[in-house]
Amino acid sequence: MEKRKILLLVLGLAALGAGPACAADEKQAQSPVEYAANAKKAYEDALEAFYDGDWEVAKPRMEEVKRKYGYSRYARLAELRIADSSFHQENYAEAVTAYKSFVHDYPNDPEVPYARYRVARCQFLSSGDSPIMPPLEERDLSSVRDAFATITAFIADYPNYKKRAELDYMLAVVSGMMVRHELYVARYYLDRGNFDAAVARCEYSLNTYQDTGLEPEALVLLGETYMKKKQRRRARQLFVHVIEQYPDSVFTVPARKFLALMQEPVAQKRIP
Numbered sequence: 001m002e003k004r005k006i007l008l009l010v011l012g013l014a015a016l017g018a019g020p021a022c023a024a025d026e027k028q029a030q031s032p033v034e035y036a037a038n039a040k041k042a043y044e045d046a047l048e049a050f051y052d053g054d055w056e057v058a059k060p061r062m063e064e065v066k067r068k069y070g071y072s073r074y075a076r077l078a079e080l081r082i083a084d085s086s087f088h089q090e091n092y093a094e095a096v097t098a099y100k101s102f103v104h105d106y107p108n109d110p111e112v113p114y115a116r117y118r119v120a121r122c123q124f125l126s127s128g129d130s131p132i133m134p135p136l137e138e139r140d141l142s143s144v145r146d147a148f149a150t151i152t153a154f155i156a157d158y159p160n161y162k163k164r165a166e167l168d169y170m171l172a173v174v175s176g177m178m179v180r181h182e183l184y185v186a187r188y189y190l191d192r193g194n195f196d197a198a199v200a201r202c203e204y205s206l207n208t209y210q211d212t213g214l215e216p217e218a219l220v221l222l223g224e225t226y227m228k229k230k231q232r233r234r235a236r237q238l239f240v241h242v243i244e245q246y247p248d249s250v251f252t253v254p255a256r257k258f259l260a261l262m263q264e265p266v267a268q269k270r271i272p
Contacts, residue, residue: 039069216251
Protein backbone atom coordinates (compact mmCIF):
# COMPACT_ATOMS: atom_id res chain seq x y z
CA MET A 1 0.00 0.00 0.00
CA GLU A 2 2.82 2.36 0.96
CA LYS A 3 4.60 1.65 -2.33
CA ARG A 4 1.43 2.47 -4.26
CA LYS A 5 1.16 5.87 -2.57
CA ILE A 6 4.76 6.68 -3.41
CA LEU A 7 4.22 5.70 -7.06
CA LEU A 8 1.11 7.89 -7.33
CA LEU A 9 3.02 10.81 -5.80
CA VAL A 10 5.86 10.46 -8.30
CA LEU A 11 3.46 10.30 -11.22
CA GLY A 12 1.61 13.34 -9.95
CA LEU A 13 4.83 15.39 -9.68
CA ALA A 14 5.86 14.31 -13.19
CA ALA A 15 2.50 15.43 -14.53
CA LEU A 16 2.86 18.81 -12.84
CA GLY A 17 6.37 19.23 -14.25
CA ALA A 18 5.24 18.36 -17.77
CA GLY A 19 2.26 20.65 -17.67
CA PRO A 20 4.04 23.96 -18.49
CA ALA A 21 6.16 22.33 -21.23
CA CYS A 22 3.10 20.87 -22.89
CA ALA A 23 1.38 24.21 -22.64
CA ALA A 24 4.42 25.92 -24.19
CA ASP A 25 4.51 23.41 -27.04
CA GLU A 26 0.85 23.99 -27.71
CA LYS A 27 1.44 27.73 -27.61
CA GLN A 28 4.28 27.41 -30.15
CA ALA A 29 2.27 25.24 -32.53
CA GLN A 30 1.42 27.08 -35.73
CA SER A 31 -1.15 26.44 -38.37
CA PRO A 32 0.10 26.31 -41.99
CA VAL A 33 -1.27 29.79 -42.56
CA GLU A 34 0.49 31.17 -39.47
CA TYR A 35 3.71 29.39 -40.40
CA ALA A 36 3.70 30.94 -43.89
CA ALA A 37 2.83 34.39 -42.51
CA ASN A 38 5.59 34.24 -39.90
CA ALA A 39 8.11 33.05 -42.51
CA LYS A 40 7.15 35.91 -44.80
CA LYS A 41 7.50 38.49 -42.04
CA ALA A 42 10.86 37.14 -40.90
CA TYR A 43 12.14 37.18 -44.48
CA GLU A 44 10.91 40.73 -45.09
CA ASP A 45 12.52 41.92 -41.85
CA ALA A 46 15.83 40.40 -42.98
CA LEU A 47 15.33 41.91 -46.42
CA GLU A 48 15.30 45.43 -44.97
CA ALA A 49 18.87 45.00 -43.76
CA PHE A 50 19.79 43.41 -47.09
CA TYR A 51 18.48 46.36 -49.10
CA ASP A 52 20.30 48.73 -46.76
CA GLY A 53 23.54 46.94 -47.65
CA ASP A 54 24.05 45.90 -44.04
CA TRP A 55 25.42 42.46 -44.87
CA GLU A 56 26.62 41.73 -41.33
CA VAL A 57 23.04 42.05 -40.10
CA ALA A 58 21.28 40.64 -43.16
CA LYS A 59 23.20 37.35 -43.30
CA PRO A 60 22.43 36.12 -39.76
CA ARG A 61 18.80 37.18 -40.15
CA MET A 62 18.55 35.22 -43.37
CA GLU A 63 20.23 32.26 -41.66
CA GLU A 64 17.52 32.46 -39.02
CA VAL A 65 14.79 32.39 -41.68
CA LYS A 66 16.45 29.38 -43.27
CA ARG A 67 16.71 27.59 -39.90
CA LYS A 68 13.24 28.33 -38.53
CA TYR A 69 11.21 28.12 -41.74
CA GLY A 70 13.03 25.47 -43.70
CA TYR A 71 9.80 24.15 -45.24
CA SER A 72 8.78 27.50 -46.67
CA ARG A 73 9.56 29.21 -49.95
CA TYR A 74 11.20 31.99 -47.94
CA ALA A 75 13.93 29.64 -46.75
CA ARG A 76 15.03 29.16 -50.34
CA LEU A 77 14.94 32.89 -51.00
CA ALA A 78 16.96 33.42 -47.83
CA GLU A 79 19.62 31.05 -49.18
CA LEU A 80 19.96 33.21 -52.28
CA ARG A 81 20.16 36.41 -50.23
CA ILE A 82 22.91 34.84 -48.11
CA ALA A 83 24.82 34.08 -51.32
CA ASP A 84 24.12 37.60 -52.57
CA SER A 85 25.49 39.05 -49.35
CA SER A 86 28.74 37.14 -49.85
CA PHE A 87 28.83 38.39 -53.44
CA HIS A 88 28.44 42.03 -52.38
CA GLN A 89 31.18 41.54 -49.80
CA GLU A 90 33.39 40.26 -52.66
CA ASN A 91 33.69 36.84 -51.02
CA TYR A 92 33.33 35.27 -54.45
CA ALA A 93 34.45 31.74 -53.56
CA GLU A 94 31.94 31.62 -50.70
CA ALA A 95 29.22 33.02 -52.95
CA VAL A 96 29.91 30.48 -55.70
CA THR A 97 29.63 27.63 -53.19
CA ALA A 98 26.29 28.97 -51.95
CA TYR A 99 24.84 29.53 -55.43
CA LYS A 100 25.96 26.10 -56.61
CA SER A 101 24.45 24.52 -53.51
CA PHE A 102 21.13 26.19 -54.31
CA VAL A 103 21.21 24.91 -57.91
CA HIS A 104 22.06 21.41 -56.72
CA ASP A 105 19.41 21.28 -53.99
CA TYR A 106 16.57 22.89 -55.97
CA PRO A 107 17.15 22.06 -59.66
CA ASN A 108 13.58 22.94 -60.65
CA ASP A 109 13.35 26.22 -58.78
CA PRO A 110 12.56 29.26 -60.97
CA GLU A 111 15.54 31.06 -59.43
CA VAL A 112 18.06 28.53 -60.78
CA PRO A 113 18.94 30.67 -63.85
CA TYR A 114 19.64 33.61 -61.54
CA ALA A 115 21.87 31.49 -59.29
CA ARG A 116 23.78 30.12 -62.29
CA TYR A 117 24.20 33.61 -63.73
CA ARG A 118 25.65 34.72 -60.40
CA VAL A 119 28.13 31.83 -60.45
CA ALA A 120 29.30 33.02 -63.87
CA ARG A 121 29.54 36.61 -62.61
CA CYS A 122 31.56 35.60 -59.55
CA GLN A 123 33.98 33.51 -61.59
CA PHE A 124 34.37 36.31 -64.12
CA LEU A 125 35.17 38.87 -61.42
CA SER A 126 37.62 36.43 -59.81
CA SER A 127 39.49 35.95 -63.09
CA GLY A 128 40.09 39.61 -63.91
CA ASP A 129 43.42 41.42 -64.03
CA SER A 130 44.66 43.18 -60.91
CA PRO A 131 47.76 45.27 -60.13
CA ILE A 132 48.66 42.83 -57.35
CA MET A 133 48.41 39.77 -59.61
CA PRO A 134 51.29 38.43 -61.72
CA PRO A 135 51.25 38.90 -65.51
CA LEU A 136 48.74 36.79 -67.39
CA GLU A 137 51.34 34.42 -68.82
CA GLU A 138 52.66 33.64 -65.34
CA ARG A 139 49.30 32.95 -63.76
CA ASP A 140 47.33 29.81 -63.13
CA LEU A 141 44.37 30.31 -65.46
CA SER A 142 42.12 27.69 -63.88
CA SER A 143 39.71 30.41 -62.70
CA VAL A 144 39.57 31.86 -66.21
CA ARG A 145 38.89 28.42 -67.66
CA ASP A 146 36.14 27.86 -65.10
CA ALA A 147 34.55 31.20 -66.05
CA PHE A 148 34.74 30.34 -69.75
CA ALA A 149 33.12 26.93 -69.21
CA THR A 150 30.41 28.32 -66.92
CA ILE A 151 29.47 31.22 -69.19
CA THR A 152 29.48 29.03 -72.31
CA ALA A 153 27.22 26.45 -70.65
CA PHE A 154 24.87 29.13 -69.33
CA ILE A 155 24.44 30.77 -72.74
CA ALA A 156 23.76 27.35 -74.29
CA ASP A 157 21.05 26.63 -71.70
CA TYR A 158 19.55 30.13 -71.55
CA PRO A 159 20.26 31.86 -74.87
CA ASN A 160 17.57 34.51 -74.26
CA TYR A 161 18.46 35.37 -70.68
CA LYS A 162 17.89 39.03 -69.83
CA LYS A 163 21.60 39.55 -69.07
CA ARG A 164 22.71 38.13 -72.43
CA ALA A 165 24.62 41.27 -73.48
CA GLU A 166 26.62 41.20 -70.24
CA LEU A 167 27.25 37.47 -70.61
CA ASP A 168 28.53 37.98 -74.17
CA TYR A 169 30.89 40.67 -72.89
CA MET A 170 32.19 38.43 -70.10
CA LEU A 171 32.69 35.58 -72.55
CA ALA A 172 34.63 37.83 -74.93
CA VAL A 173 36.90 39.00 -72.10
CA VAL A 174 37.73 35.57 -70.72
CA SER A 175 38.14 34.18 -74.25
CA GLY A 176 40.60 36.96 -75.00
CA MET A 177 42.55 36.17 -71.85
CA MET A 178 42.77 32.52 -72.84
CA VAL A 179 43.88 33.35 -76.38
CA ARG A 180 46.57 35.76 -75.18
CA HIS A 181 47.89 33.04 -72.92
CA GLU A 182 47.86 30.47 -75.73
CA LEU A 183 49.73 32.84 -78.05
CA TYR A 184 52.31 33.60 -75.37
CA VAL A 185 52.97 29.87 -75.00
CA ALA A 186 53.04 29.46 -78.79
CA ARG A 187 55.74 32.16 -79.08
CA TYR A 188 57.68 30.46 -76.31
CA TYR A 189 57.72 27.23 -78.32
CA LEU A 190 58.48 29.05 -81.58
CA ASP A 191 61.51 30.80 -80.07
CA ARG A 192 62.85 27.41 -78.99
CA GLY A 193 62.29 25.74 -82.33
CA ASN A 194 59.43 23.52 -81.15
CA PHE A 195 57.30 24.30 -84.21
CA ASP A 196 54.74 21.53 -83.83
CA ALA A 197 53.87 22.66 -80.31
CA ALA A 198 53.58 26.27 -81.49
CA VAL A 199 51.24 25.23 -84.31
CA ALA A 200 49.12 23.22 -81.89
CA ARG A 201 48.73 26.19 -79.55
CA CYS A 202 47.79 28.59 -82.34
CA GLU A 203 45.28 26.23 -83.89
CA TYR A 204 43.77 25.43 -80.51
CA SER A 205 43.20 29.12 -79.77
CA LEU A 206 41.60 29.70 -83.18
CA ASN A 207 39.32 26.67 -82.95
CA THR A 208 38.27 27.04 -79.33
CA TYR A 209 37.81 30.77 -78.73
CA GLN A 210 35.72 32.68 -81.22
CA ASP A 211 35.33 36.39 -81.97
CA THR A 212 38.03 37.61 -79.60
CA GLY A 213 39.53 40.13 -82.02
CA LEU A 214 42.86 38.31 -81.74
CA GLU A 215 42.37 36.14 -84.82
CA PRO A 216 44.73 38.20 -87.07
CA GLU A 217 47.53 37.97 -84.50
CA ALA A 218 47.03 34.22 -84.10
CA LEU A 219 46.95 33.67 -87.86
CA VAL A 220 50.14 35.66 -88.45
CA LEU A 221 51.92 33.77 -85.69
CA LEU A 222 50.70 30.49 -87.17
CA GLY A 223 51.91 31.59 -90.61
CA GLU A 224 55.31 32.55 -89.21
CA THR A 225 55.60 29.13 -87.62
CA TYR A 226 54.75 27.36 -90.89
CA MET A 227 57.24 29.57 -92.71
CA LYS A 228 59.99 28.47 -90.32
CA LYS A 229 58.87 24.88 -90.78
CA LYS A 230 59.55 25.41 -94.51
CA GLN A 231 55.88 24.91 -95.31
CA ARG A 232 55.81 28.05 -97.38
CA ARG A 233 52.57 27.36 -99.24
CA ARG A 234 50.58 27.04 -96.01
CA ALA A 235 52.30 30.11 -94.56
CA ARG A 236 51.49 32.14 -97.67
CA GLN A 237 47.82 31.16 -97.49
CA LEU A 238 47.59 32.37 -93.91
CA PHE A 239 49.26 35.73 -94.59
CA VAL A 240 47.05 36.37 -97.62
CA HIS A 241 44.00 35.42 -95.55
CA VAL A 242 44.88 38.01 -92.92
CA ILE A 243 45.37 40.72 -95.55
CA GLU A 244 42.11 39.94 -97.30
CA GLN A 245 39.86 39.22 -94.33
CA TYR A 246 41.26 41.71 -91.82
CA PRO A 247 42.38 44.68 -93.96
CA ASP A 248 42.14 47.14 -91.05
CA SER A 249 44.19 45.06 -88.64
CA VAL A 250 47.70 46.17 -87.69
CA PHE A 251 48.75 42.57 -88.27
CA THR A 252 48.49 43.06 -92.03
CA VAL A 253 51.87 44.82 -91.66
CA PRO A 254 53.83 41.75 -90.46
CA ALA A 255 51.80 39.59 -92.85
CA ARG A 256 53.07 41.66 -95.80
CA LYS A 257 56.61 41.65 -94.48
CA PHE A 258 56.63 37.88 -94.21
CA LEU A 259 55.26 37.60 -97.76
CA ALA A 260 58.03 39.91 -98.93
CA LEU A 261 60.59 37.69 -97.24
CA MET A 262 59.25 34.80 -99.26
CA GLN A 263 59.58 37.04 -102.36
CA GLU A 264 55.90 36.90 -103.10
CA PRO A 265 54.51 40.26 -102.02
CA VAL A 266 50.78 40.78 -102.27
CA ALA A 267 49.46 44.16 -103.37
CA GLN A 268 47.10 45.76 -100.88
CA LYS A 269 43.50 45.51 -101.94
CA ARG A 270 41.81 48.80 -102.64
CA ILE A 271 38.96 49.34 -100.22
CA PRO A 272 36.03 51.26 -101.69
